[in-house]
Amino acid sequence: MKQKISFSLLRATFAAVALMLVAATSAQAELLIRITEGADSAIPVSVVPFAENGNMPAGDKLSSIVQADLAMSGEFRPLPPEKMLSLPSRRSEVYFRDWRLLGQRYVLVGELTREGDRIQARYELFDVNREERILGETAAAPASNMRSLAHHVSDKVYEAITGVKGAFSTKLAYVTLDMSNGEPRYRLEVSDIDGKRARVRLQSKEPILSPAWSPDGKKLAYVSFETGKPVIFVHELSTGQRTKVADFPGLNSAPAWSADGQSLLMTLSKDGNAEIYQMNLQSRKVTKLTNHWAIDTEAVWDSEGKGIFFTSDRSGGPQIYYMAKPGAEPRRITFGSRYNARPRPDNTGNYVYYVHQRDQAFHIARTNLKNDEETILTRTESDETPSVSPNGRMLIYATKHNGESVLTVVSADGGAAYSLPASEGDVRDPAWGPIVR
Amino acid sequence: MKLSAQTKVIALLFSAGLFAGCSTTGESMDEGGYDSDVAAIDQDGGSTVYGGDDQGGISSSAMTEEERMQARKQAEQEALRDITTFYFDFDTSEIKPEARDVLMAHARYLADNPRQNVRLEGHADERGSKEYNLALGERRANAVQRFLIVNGASRGQMETVSYGEEKPAVMGSSESAWAQNRRVELVFE
Numbered sequence: 001m002k003q004k005i006s007f008s009l010l011r012a013t014f015a016a017v018a019l020m021l022v023a024a025t026s027a028q029a030e031l032l033i034r035i036t037e038g039a040d041s042a043i044p045v046s047v048v049p050f051a052e053n054g055n056m057p058a059g060d061k062l063s064s065i066v067q068a069d070l071a072m073s074g075e076f077r078p079l080p081p082e083k084m085l086s087l088p089s090r091r092s093e094v095y096f097r098d099w100r101l102l103g104q105r106y107v108l109v110g111e112l113t114r115e116g117d118r119i120q121a122r123y124e125l126f127d128v129n130r131e132e133r134i135l136g137e138t139a140a141a142p143a144s145n146m147r148s149l150a151h152h153v154s155d156k157v158y159e160a161i162t163g164v165k166g167a168f169s170t171k172l173a174y175v176t177l178d179m180s181n182g183e184p185r186y187r188l189e190v191s192d193i194d195g196k197r198a199r200v201r202l203q204s205k206e207p208i209l210s211p212a213w214s215p216d217g218k219k220l221a222y223v224s225f226e227t228g229k230p231v232i233f234v235h236e237l238s239t240g241q242r243t244k245v246a247d248f249p250g251l252n253s254a255p256a257w258s259a260d261g262q263s264l265l266m267t268l269s270k271d272g273n274a275e276i277y278q279m280n281l282q283s284r285k286v287t288k289l290t291n292h293w294a295i296d297t298e299a300v301w302d303s304e305g306k307g308i309f310f311t312s313d314r315s316g317g318p319q320i321y322y323m324a325k326p327g328a329e330p331r332r333i334t335f336g337s338r339y340n341a342r343p344r345p346d347n348t349g350n351y352v353y354y355v356h357q358r359d360q361a362f363h364i365a366r367t368n369l370k371n372d373e374e375t376i377l378t379r380t381e382s383d384e385t386p387s388v389s390p391n392g393r394m395l396i397y398a399t400k401h402n403g404e405s406v407l408t409v410v411s412a413d414g415g416a417a418y419s420l421p422a423s424e425g426d427v428r429d430p431a432w433g434p435i436v437r
Numbered sequence: 438m439k440l441s442a443q444t445k446v447i448a449l450l451f452s453a454g455l456f457a458g459c460s461t462t463g464e465s466m467d468e469g470g471y472d473s474d475v476a477a478i479d480q481d482g483g484s485t486v487y488g489g490d491d492q493g494g495i496s497s498s499a500m501t502e503e504e505r506m507q508a509r510k511q512a513e514q515e516a517l518r519d520i521t522t523f524y525f526d527f528d529t530s531e532i533k534p535e536a537r538d539v540l541m542a543h544a545r546y547l548a549d550n551p552r553q554n555v556r557l558e559g560h561a562d563e564r565g566s567k568e569y570n571l572a573l574g575e576r577r578a579n580a581v582q583r584f585l586i587v588n589g590a591s592r593g594q595m596e597t598v599s600y601g602e603e604k605p606a607v608m609g610s611s612e613s614a615w616a617q618n619r620r621v622e623l624v625f626e
Contacts, residue, residue, distance in 0.1 A: 207603035209567055223571075229598045230571065251575055251599065254568040267572065272579075274572040295572040311569050317528060318569050339528070342566035355566045362564055382610060384566050400610060429567065 041415070042077035043161065045070060045106040046099060049081055050121070051089035054114025057143045062112060062121065065150035065194075066157065069168045072194060072409065073158065073394060074416020079104060091124060091133060099128045106134075108157055119143050123153055125160050135160040147196060167389040168193060171433040172396065173201075173211040173220055174407060178425040185425075188222060190237065193389075193396075193409075193432070195420045201235065202242075209429050212255045212264075217436040221245070221255035221264055232266055234281070246279060246286075254298050259305035265289075267297040276310055278326060289326045298342045302349065309333070309343035309352055320354055320367075333367060336374045340365070342385065346392035346412065353377075353386040353395060364397050366412075377414030387432040388412065396430045517542035521623040522606075523581060524616060527562070530576040532584055540581065543623060544588030551591065556624040557581050559599040560606070562615035567601055574599030581621045 047067040063081075070076035081087070085098045089111045099107050110123030118140050125135035135156060141149035148169065155166030171190050178185040186208045191198035202208060206225035213220060220235045230253050232246035246252040250269035257264060264279045268286065276299040277286040290296040294314035301308060308323045312330065318341040321330035334340035339357035346353070349369065356365035356374075361381035367374045380399040387396050389412075396409045401419060405426035408419040420427065521543075523536045532540065547553055559578030561570035578597035586592055605618040 207600065209571075209601075209603065225600070225603070250597075251571060253571050267568065269572070269575055274575065295569065295576065297572045298566065298568045311566065313528075313569075318565070339565060341569045357565070382564065403610070 042075060043106070044079065044102075044104050045076045045157075045161075046079040046084060046102070046104045046108065047081075048084060048087050048089070048107065048109045050109075050123070051111035053111065056112060056114065056119070057146055059146065060150075062146060062150045062153065063108075063110075065147060066108065066154045068194060069151060069154035070157065072418055073168075074411035074418075075158075075162065075393070091126070094126055096126070096128055096131045099126075104128050106157075106161060108153075110153075114143070115140070117143050119146060119149060121149055121153060125157055147192065151192065162393075164393060165391045165435060167391045167394065167432075167435060170390060170435055171213075171217065172407075173213065173431045173433065174427055175208050175211065175429040176425055176427045177405075180425065188220070188235075190220075190433075201237065201240070210254055211429060211431045212257055213431055213433045214257050215259055215261045215434055217434045219261075220431075221257065223253045223255070232264070234264075245281065245284065256300045258301060265299040265301065265308065267299070276308070287326070289323070290330070300343060300345065302345050303347050304349060309345055311341040311343065320352065333369075333372075334374070336365070344386050344388050346388045347390055348392045351392075351412070353388055355384050355386065364395065364410075375414070377410060377412075378408070380408065385429055387430050389432050390435045394432075396432055398428045398430060514542050514545070518546055521625075523621045523623075525577055525619045525621070527615070527619065528565070528573065530573065530580045532580055537584075540584050541588050544585045544590045547585060547591070547594050548589030551594065554594050554596070554626045555585075555590075556626060557595055557597045558604075558622045558624060559597065560604060560618055560620050560622070561602045562618040563602045563605065563610065564615065567603075571599050571601030571603075574601045577619075577621045581623075 047063050047070065049061060049063045067078040071078050079102060083102065085102065086093065086095065088094045088109045090109060094107060094109060105128055107126045107128060108123060110121055113120045120138060120140040122138045124133050126132065127134050137156060139149060139152055151168040154168040158164070158166035158168065170193055172193050173188065173190050176187045176189060178187065184205060186204045186206065187200045188202040188208050188211060189198050189200050201220070202224070204224060204226045206228070209223045211220050211222040218237055220237065222233060222235065223230045224233055230251055231244055232252045232255050233242050234245050235242045245264065246266055246268065248268050248270035251267055251274055254267040255264045263281055266277055266279060267274050268277050269275070273293060274295045274297050275288055276290045276296050277288050279286045289308065290310070292312065292314050294312050296310055296312045299308050299310040307325060310321055311318050312321050313319070315332065317338045320333040320340050320343045322333050323330050333352065334354065337357050341355045343352050343354045345351065351366045351368055353364060353366045356363050356376060358376060362383050363376045363378045363381070364383045364386045365374055365376045377395065378397065378399070382400040383397050385398045389395070393412050394409055395412050396407055398405055399408050400406070405428045406419050407427055407430045408417055410417045517539045520539045523540065524533065525531065547555065557578040559574030559576070561573045575597065578599055582595050582597055585595065605614070606620065607614045607617045
């Protein structure tokens with residue numbers, strides 16, 4: 001017991017020293033993607049390996065990345081290239097009868113051309129049954145940025161088929177905990193949504209949590225314990241510049257951006273109890289939005305940016321509430337069990353996702369806001385921190401797998417899943433970034 | 438210095454014959470398992486100084502008896518204060534009945550030593566949502582703080598911080614790990 005004292009003093013002393021910013025370019029161990037199950041209703045699609053003109057960069061082929069993206073969404077079932085009867089790269093080479101025979105609904109073909117230090121992609125998507133081209137485009141990117149080009153193609157294909165914007169070019173922020181050196185190393189990382197191109201943005205010996213993307217995708221707000229208590233920072237990703245925005249006595253936590261990027265919702269307990277506030281980031285002025293003896297936290301704007309969802313235990317246990325406008329009388333949303341927390345609405349305004357306790361297990365569930373119907377989406381049992389993709393089609397959350405914390409992505413209806421276990425240590429607290437044009 | 442204080446406590450414990458009730462591992466996790474002898478304290482002012490000059494031989498045996506009582510009480514108080522972690526049920530911040538005597542002993546000690554500061558670290562188990570757990574950890578720390586204030590400590594001696602579910606005492610996802618992680622730790626500075 002007594003020894004603990006000196007340890008915690010040591011911890012506090014070193015925390016400031018140990019904290020360091022890591023350059024945005026530093027490479028980091030990538031998350032490994034593991035598809036755990038597919039949806040039965042997945043659409044059969046063929047991504048034919050692209051023809052190549054000139055020197056191509058080493059690494060994954062563009063078509064393999066596109067194929068993996070589409071599979072990852074859970075909405076598509078790509079045909080393995082070795083089962084294809086031909087490998088066309090332009091319309092004149094596409095024999096629709098062959099693709100129908102293979103049970104394919106869509107075929108993507110294309111070619112890549114090296115132009116100096118850039119790669120140009122020309123690609124076409126065909127509807128097999130109607131024998132029609134539904135997408136034709138060229139796009140280019142630096143040769144070093146093949147993955148971005150591939151995710152762009154995935155977005156276009158996804159949108160052409162589903163009518164919904166793709167989210168493959170978006171980013172994930174999450175926190176890893178590495179205990180491999182005997183002491184904790186918390187790292188705030190940003191990666192592609194397939195876990196590739198992970199970069200460490202902040203490393204600390206003290207916990208980092210609740211990363212939240214600014215609407216333009218250029219900043220992260222988060223909670224860091226680097227000073228020994230929870231404090232909210234805003235971190236500009238391109239420069240690494242960090243600003244301490246909330247350091248009141250007590251809790252400074254659960255940051256969430258407004259749609260205009262000018263203010264943050266946050267939880268402060270400076271008046272003795274966890275309440276929700278809105279902070280104007282220019283003036284740093286805070287306005288109190290709840291006033292109740294219970295815990296009020298985890299506030300987030302609704303899809304229209306008018307009302308606020310939050311967690312409150314004013315009924316005895318945590319439940320989801322909704323204020324139609326800041327400061328309005330809250331209305332309780334969840335009734336299905338005694339523990340519902342951490343609401344995250346989707347972009348359509350139709351659903352709110354949250355942590356839901358059923359029996360002894362914690363799942364992610366969603367409520368249809370039009371008819372109040374609740375659906376449990378996950379079969380894993382220690383689930384937390386749901387974050388919805390900006391197109392409302394996928395959901396990422398943290399759960400346990402073989403005793404380690406992993407991120408799992410499911411389609412928003414719970415149908416398909418893949419997980420992103422960290423190659424080292426635990427990974428938690430995912431936040432899905434916005435679509436940036 | 439810490440070591441010598443600890444040695445003293447142990448010596449006192451031995452002299453008072455109370456050692457059996459105290460875990461030596463520092464992991465006295467059995468909630469409510471405090472020895473009933475140790476918990477039975479019904480006297481205020483545990484700060485009584487003893488061991489003055491033992492002059493006056495009128496009733497030396499009675500004096501020794503009194504001294505022994507005082508030593509015992511002091512040892513009991515110190516033994517109680519060896520416990521610095523307090524546990525909670527899931528999603529509650531209610532102080533358990535079996536924690537009260539120990540917290541009273543801490544409150545008295547703080548009241549008697551106004552320059553002693555303590556940091557109250559609130560924690561939650563890993564289940565449920567992180568941010569809610571952060572608030573829950575704070576509420577637990579606040580509950581302990583209120584109890585200590587009501588029993589004589591002053592607010593200025595205390596600082597609370599919540600780590601939510603971020604710093605479990607025990608790794609793992611079992612009932613027993615969760616029970617040990619839902620806690621408030623008193624860290625004397």
